Amino acid sequence: MLHIKRILIPLDFSPASVAAAEYALAFGKELEAEEIHLIHILVLGPANDLYTDVLDVQDPQHHLQNLPEEWQETWHRLQHQVESAGYAFVPGMLQSDSITTPLVKYAQTHQIDLVVMATHGRTGIAHRLLGSVADGLIEYAPCPVLTLRADLAEKSYRDVRKILVPLDFSERSAEALRVAREYAQRTDAGLTALNVIARTEHSDLPASPWEKAYNDKNPDVRQIHKLEAFIRYAGGPKVRLQTALMYGDPVEASQIYLEAYPQDLILMSTRGRSGDGLFHYGSTAEELVRRAPCPVLTFKQGDRIRFKHARKKTSIAEA
Incomplete structure (x- = not known):
């Protein structure tokens, strides 16, 4: 843990x-x-x-x-x-x-x-x-x-029962998810794994962040499958976990989600592999830290993160 x-x-x-x-x-x-x-x-x-x-x-x-x-x-x-x-x-x-x-x-x-x-x-x-x-x-x-x-x-402390974890498919965000699962297991909190698809990645995205498409020909279904596979790859203890998919600017989409579904904590990586993650610090992560309506726990490449028990390594092929 x-x-x-x-x-x-x-x-x-x-x-x-x-x-x-x-x-x-x-x-x-x-x-x-x-x-x-x-x-x-x-x-x-x-x-x-x-x-x-x-x-x-x-x-x-x-x-x-x-x-x-x-x-x-x-x-x-x-x-x-x-x-x-x-x-x-x-x-x-x-x-x-x-x-x-x-x-x-x-x-x-x-x-x-x-x-x-x-x-x-x-x-x-x-x-x-x-x-x-x-x-x-x-x-x-x-x-x-x-x-x-x-x-x-300056507000009273509120127990952490809902945790949002933004994921950009980087190795560092995988570690952030694993840490979030460790924390959630300890505190009986629920997790939401959020992925934001930038509009520049897909020209056929819905206009609204909330609009959903439900057939395999649409990018959101493929992205959900990718997100679920990434969650399995990241590993970690079994906890209550749900996925969420949003469209558009990562900060604005995250803000919309947080307004609709208030969270007690955001736990996120601030750099992906070689600093190329979507939530790398200096852009998206920096804005989210400053504007988040709840505390933000950040990790980055090279941070010292200690666990009481060693983690079993998992390969993407095994996930």
Whole structure:
């Protein structure tokens, strides 16, 4: 099963980042996470996203005393919530003139299994940390990243019972589906495997995303068969799973589906094989992360994903 032991939560003390931290505590309990790494970055000069040296503050409590009193209260409250929930609390403060780089380095050196953060904040540093830095972590962090829009982060945590998995037939989306099945088995959630056919691929597609064709001469039936074969190839534990086929722009079609059938979580790969998947980050996936009406858990090529039990390899011929 999916094994999330260490969760990293970047904190800039904005309401969105605090709410994301509280969301992470509830999310982590479903996965039996053990450690919460709460990290604040002491920015030295103008923040930038260039490579920079990172200094690990050896005594976080000492530097905490130099922060505004309201921030200190927030830190201690979160620490109490972390420890009361049964997690090991690992505080950290980093000094750097960038934001993305130290978080990526920290995740690498501390073998972080999951990063949880909001996708945008208010203004100034908060906006920079929770906006472009979320993009940077999704692109460069060595592990999956769970992002929430700021307005969603500030709502109460809702148990994950419905999961949407966009599939583009890449190897990475196959792994995302397998991870989703592991998670769904653990939480008794239901899955929807969504595939979007771009209109440029077929000139005879229906005008409406909802219009269906039911004979084998039409592309949607062939695509459903292909989708079902891909699901068998991806493998994973047996869970409640249904397929969905939409037409048109991947983001717009996904939005239409999510409005009609609200989900608790989107779990997706952000790059296909060699970065050529439909949902590769920088285009479709980036827009979906920013506009999704629910939290988004993203994976990419090279992420460290740990399972408590080894997976039996399956070939496409065996699926």
